[in-house]
Amino acid sequence: MAAEYVLDNIQLNPTDIVLDFGCGKHGGVSKSLLQHVSRIISSDVELDAVNKLNTRFKDQGLISSEAVAVLNSELESKYSDYFDLAVAGLVFHHIEDDQQFAEIQLIYRLLKPGGKLAIIDLQKQEEMNINGIDVDKLNDRVQAAGLDISVSQRWRRVKLPSKKKAYLHVIVATKPA
Numbered sequence: 455m456a457a458e459y460v461l462d463n464i465q466l467n468p469t470d471i472v473l474d475f476g477c478g479k480h481g482g483v484s485k486s487l488l489q490h491v492s493r494i495i496s497s498d499v500e501l502d503a504v505n506k507l508n509t510r511f512k513d514q515g516l517i518s519s520e521a522v523a524v525l526n527s528e529l530e531s532k533y534s535d536y537f538d539l540a541v542a543g544l545v546f547h548h549i550e551d552d553q554q555f556a557e558i559q560l561i562y563r564l565l566k567p568g569g570k571l572a573i574i575d576l577q578k579q580e581e582m583n584i585n586g587i588d589v590d591k592l593n594d595r596v597q598a599a600g601l602d603i604s605v606s607q608r609w610r611r612v613k614l615p616s617k618k619k620a621y622l623h624v625i626v627a628t629k630p631a
């Protein structure tokens with residue numbers, strides 16, 4: 455879903471390098487965007503997700519200069535000021551409230567000046583018992599990290615595996631050049 459938003463709404467260039475932050479073991483975002491850009495780095499906090507995705511990349515004949523999965527903890531030493539775009543699809547609602555700002559600051563340091571962050575995630579709805587992002591808090595954190603928000607809006611309604619309906623919210627922000 456996050457890749458669909460990016461493909462429809464964000465200009466990608468064949469030379470772009472993209473971070474799929476919180477890629478998960480299937481790496482759906484990475485796989486959908488790879489053919490449109492020059493390189494994807496997929497990251498996750500779970501070693502199992504990183505290993506499984508690297509196996510998938512290898513099975514598809516991709517070499518590490520095209521696509522590689524790494525642990526979040528490896529990102530900063532290798533990829534500072536490196537990415538044109540970071541995509542975080544359905545990730546931030548998994549991150550503890552008191553950790554979110556640190557993760558956004560990390561992404562800020564990983565982006566090139568002029569690079570963009572796209573967060574696509576479930577919106578919290580307490581009355582429906584839906585675990586999602588608190589949009590106001592996340593907007594504040596994105597801005598406090600130094601990124602300029604150009605989009606913060608509800609995107610679409612989706613059905614969860616629990617059959618509940620939830621809204622996906624999108625935040626797009628740019629690191630000043």
Ligand SMILES: C[S@@+](CC[C@H](N)C(=O)[O-])C[C@H]1O[C@@H](n2cnc3c(N)ncnc32)[C@H](O)[C@@H]1O
Pocket residue numbers: 455456475476477478479481482483497498499500503526542543544545548549557
């Ligand atoms: C629901 S999956 C999303 C996978 C993929 N991004 C997508 O859109 O389909 C959430 C992933 O976020 C990862 N995650 C949780 N906390 C994270 C963090 N602080 N940094 C990076 N990834 C994290 C989880 O390990 C999990 O693989």
